[in-house]
Amino acid sequence: xxxxxxxxxxxxxxxxxxxxxxxxxxxxxxxxxxxxxxxxxxxxxxxxxxxxxxxxxxxxxxxxxxxxxxxxxxxxxxxxxxxxxxxxxxxxxxxxxxxxxxxxxxxxxxxxxxxxxxxxxxxxxxxxxxxxxxxxxxxxxxxxxxxxxxxxxxxxxxxxxxxxxxxxxxxxxxxxxxxxxxxxxxxxxxxxxxxxxxxxxxxxxxxxxxxxxxxxxxxxxxxxxxxxxxxxxxxxxxxxxxxxxxxxxxxxxxxxxxxxxxxxxxxxxxxxxxxxxxxxxxxxxxxxxxxxxxxxxxxxxxxxxxxxxxxxxxxxxxxxxxxxxxxxxxxxxxxxxxxxxxxxxxxxxxxxxxxxxxxxxxxxxxxxxxxxxxxxxxxxxxxxxxxxxxxxxxxxxxxxxxxxxxxxxxxxxxxxxxxxxxxxxxxxxxxxxxxxxxxxxxxxxxxxxxxxxxxxxxxxxxxxxxxxxxxxxxxxxxxxxxxxxxxxxxxxxxxxxxxxxxxxxxxxxxxxxxxxxxxxxxxxxxxxxxxxxxxxxxxxxxxxxxxxxxxxxxxxxxxxxxxxxxxx
Numbered sequence: 379x380x381x382x383x384x385x386x387x388x389x390x391x392x393x394x395x396x397x398x399x400x401x402x403x404x405x406x407x408x409x410x411x412x413x414x415x416x417x418x419x420x421x422x423x424x425x426x427x428x429x430x431x432x433x434x435x436x437x438x439x440x441x442x443x444x445x446x447x448x449x450x451x452x453x454x455x456x457x458x459x460x461x462x463x464x465x466x467x468x469x470x471x472x473x474x475x476x477x478x479x480x481x482x483x484x485x486x487x488x489x490x491x492x493x494x495x496x497x498x499x500x501x502x503x504x505x506x507x508x509x510x511x512x513x514x515x516x517x518x519x520x521x522x523x524x525x526x527x528x529x530x531x532x533x534x535x536x537x538x539x540x541x542x543x544x545x546x547x548x549x550x551x552x553x554x555x556x557x558x559x560x561x562x563x564x565x566x567x568x569x570x571x572x573x574x575x576x577x578x579x580x581x582x583x584x585x586x587x588x589x590x591x592x593x594x595x596x597x598x599x600x601x602x603x604x605x606x607x608x609x610x611x612x613x614x615x616x617x618x619x620x621x622x623x624x625x626x627x628x629x630x631x632x633x634x635x636x637x638x639x640x641x642x643x644x645x646x647x648x649x650x651x652x653x654x655x656x657x658x659x660x661x662x663x664x665x666x667x668x669x670x671x672x673x674x675x676x677x678x679x680x681x682x683x684x685x686x687x688x689x690x691x692x693x694x695x696x697x698x699x700x701x702x703x704x705x706x707x708x709x710x711x712x713x714x715x716x717x718x719x720x721x722x723x724x725x726x727x728x729x730x731x732x733x734x735x736x737x738x739x740x741x742x743x744x745x746x747x748x749x750x751x752x753x754x755x756x757x758x759x760x761x762x763x764x765x766x767x768x769x770x771x772x773x774x775x776x777x778x779x780x781x782x783x784x785x786x787x788x789x790x791x792x793x794x795x796x797x798x799x800x801x802x803x804x805x806x807x808x809x810x811x812x813x814x815x816x817x818x819x820x821x822x823x824x825x826x827x828x829x830x831x832x833x834x835x836x837x838x839x840x841x842x843x844x845x846x847x848x849x850x851x852x853x854x855x856x857x858x859x860x861x862x863x864x865x866x867x868x869x870x871x872x873x874x875x876x877x878x879x880x881x882x883x884x885x886x887x888x889x890x891x892x893x894x895x896x897x898x899x900x901x902x903x904x905x906x907x908x909x910x911x912x913x914x915x916x917x918x919x920x921x922x923x924x925x926x927x928x929x930x931x932x933x934x935x936x937x938x939x940x941x942x943x944x945x946x
Contacts, residue, residue: 383429388437395443396420402450403460412457415483419461422482426472434549441542442466448538452577454741459531462490463538469495493532497522501561519565533569540566541578544585555589562586574710574742583641591644598640601654606637609661609724616720617663619691620728624665627687629680631667636729638662659698659717662727666736678703681730685714688728692718695725703735705797705847707807710738796847808845812870815841818853819874826877828855842868860885863893 384392400417407413423442430438446463449455461483468474469491480488500521522533543550543558550558562582570579588595617633624631638660646657665684669677681703698717706712714730731739795807798817808816814834818841819826832839833852845851861878869875882889 384437392424392437392439392443395440395447399443399447399450399460402447403457406450406454406460407457415487416457416460416464419464419483419487423464423468426468426474430471432549433551434546436549438467438471444545445535445539445542448541448578449535452541452741453534453538453575454737455531455534458484458486458490459535461487462494462531463535465491466494466539470498490529490531490535493529494535497532497536501557518561519569522565530573534573534575537566537570537575537578541582544582547585547589559586559589570742574738575740576742577740580639580641583645584639587641587644594644595640598643598654602637602640602643602660605660612720612722612724613661613663613726615722616692616718616726620663620665620688623687623691624667624684627683629667629684631665631684634664634666636662636664658725659727661724662729664729664731664736666731666733669732669734677732677734681714681732681735684730685716688718689716692720694718698725698727707795710742711735713739796845798845798848799850801850801852806851809870812845813841813868814839814843814845814851814853815865816869816871816874817845817851819871819877821853823877825853825855826874827861827881828857828859829853830856830859841865863889866893 399420403416404413407416420443424439427438432438432441442464445466446460449459449463453459465479465487468479469476476488476492479491501518522536540558540562544562547555547558563586567579567582567586570576570582584595613635617635621633638657643654643657643660646652647654665688667680667684669680671677695717698715700713700715702711702713702715712731712735715727717725717727720726796810796812798806798808800806806817806820808820812820814832815826815829818829818832829841831854832841832843833854834843834845834849836850836852861881863878863882865878866875869878879893882893
C-alpha cells in the first residue's frame with residue numbers, strides 16, 4: 379500500500395525509531411566504517427519504502443527499524459545483521475536484487491538478505507493454508523533450520539522479527555495472528571530457549587499467553603502486581619545486608635530484582651497443579667559482579683566466594699541449590715542459584731553471575747561470539763557448538779521426521795536439566811527426571827529400541843532408573859530386543875515416547891490401545907489426527923450463547939485446532 383505523504387506525526391515517529399536504533403548500533407559497530415554501512419542500509423530502505431505503508435497503515439520503514447533495534451539490543455548481533463534487518467522487504471517489495479545488495483554492501487549482507495527472504499517464504503507458504511497444528515509447525519521448524527545452513531544469524535534475525543510481529547499482534551487480521559502465535563510457540567520459543575536468548579523467550583511467552591489466554595494472563599498479572607506492592611519493602615530489606623556485606627569485601631557489583639513472569643507462573647500452575655499462593659520462587663535477586671581478573675577460573679572462584687558470603691546471612695533451602703557454573707546448561711547458561719528465607723518469612727531465589735555470564739544468559743549464542751572474539755572462550759561455548767552440530771546431523775538424516783526434531787528441542791523447554799556422562803566421559807544434557815531409557819533414545823532410536831538394561835556408575839541398573847546429575851551411563855543392547863508398551867509408563871521425554879509409539883504402530887498395531895493408556899492425548903495422536911476438525915451438532919437445544927460457550931471451552935483444550943458447532 380503506497381501513499382506519498384506521511385503525516386508530521388508519522389515523520390517524527392520514523393525519526394524517533396531511527397535515533398533509537400542508531401545509538402546502540404553505533405556502540406555495537408567496531409569502527410566508523412561499519413557504522414557508515416548501517417547508516418547506508420537505513421537510507422536505502424527509507425528511500426525504497428518511501429510512502430509505503432503496512433496493512434495496518436503504519437509506515438513500512440518502522441518495521442525494519444524496530445526489528446534491527448531488537449537485533450542489536452536483545453540479541454547483540456553486529457553490523458552485517460543490523461544491515462540485513464534494515465533491508466527486510468527490499469528483495470520482495472522493490473526492484474533491488476541480491477546482486478544489487480552484494481554490490482552496494484558485501485557478500486555477507488547479501489547472503490543474509492537472501493536467506494531471510496527464503497525463510498519468510500517457508501513460513502508464509504505454510505501460514506496461508508490456515509493450519510497451525512504442531513505437526514505443520516514441526517515441518518516449518520525443519521525447513522527453517524535447513525534454510526539456515528551454517529549461519530545461525532538467520533534464525534536470530536527471524537526471531538527478532540517474530541518478536542516485533544508479536545508485539546504488534548493487534549494490528550494483524552485474525553488468521554495472521556493465529557499463524558504468528560503458533561510459530562512463536564512451536565518454533566521460536568523453543569529455539570530461543572535452546573540458543574540461550576532468555577529475554578526474547580520470556581517476552582514471546584508472555585505475549586503468547588496474553589493473546590491465547592487473556593483472562594488467565596490478566597488474573598495472574600493482577601496477582602503479581604498486588605503481591606509485589608505488598609512485598610516491595612520486604613525485598614529491599616532482604617537485599618540491604620547482602621549489599622553491605624559485598625561492599626565490605628570489596629566486590630564491584632549490581633543487584634537486580636526479578637519477578638517471575640506471568641507465563642512462567644501460568645506454566646507452573648498448569649503442570650504442577652498448584653495455586654498461585656504455592657509459587658514459592660516468585661521473587662529472585664540477581665547479583666551481577668565485575669570480575670577482578672579476566673582469568674576464567676578466578677572469575678568462577680569469585681562467584682563461589684560471593685555465594686559463601688551471603689549464605690551466612692540467611693537460612694537456605696538445601697534442595698534448591700543449583701550449580702550451573704560447574705556444569706553449565708546445554709544452552710551455555712552459567713550461574714549459581716540458591717534459595718534463601720527472608721527475615722519476614724518468604725523465600726527468595728538468589729542468582730549469582732559475572733558480567734559475562736549475565737550477558738550470555740540474556741543474549742545467548744550471540745554473546746558467546748562476542749566473548750570468543752575478545753579472546754575468551756568459555757567451556758560452555760562448546761556445548762552450543764555441539765548442539766548446532768547435532769541439529770545439522772539430524773537434518774542430514776533422511777529418516778528423521780520433523781516431529782522428532784521438534785521433540786529434541788521441546789523436551790528441554792520449561793524443564794530443569796541434568797548433565798550425565800557416557801562411558802568415554804562425553805557430557806550429555808537431559809531433562810531432569812530422565813531415565814536410563816530416555817538416555818538410550820537420546821543416543822539413537824536404534825539404541826533405545828534394542829535396549830535391555832543399563833549400567834549406571836558401572837553398576838547394573840534397570841532401564842527405568844531415574845538418572846542423577848553426574849551419573850555415568852552405559853546402555854546394554856541385544857539384537858532381538860524390541861520396545862515394550864510398559865516402558866511408556868516411566869519415560870520422561872517426548873522423543874522417547876514417540877519413538878516407542880512409532881515402533882508399535884509399525885510392528886504391533888493391536889497394542890496401540892494399551893499404549894495410549896499410558897499417554898496424554900497430545901502424545902498419542904497421529905499427525906493426521908492432530909489436524910482433524912471436531913464437529914458437534916446440537917438438536918432440540920435453544921439457549922442463547924450455548925454454542926459460543928462450548929466452542930470456547932473446546933478451544934482451551936490443548937491439541938484441538940478446529941471446532942465447528944451447528945444447531946441443526
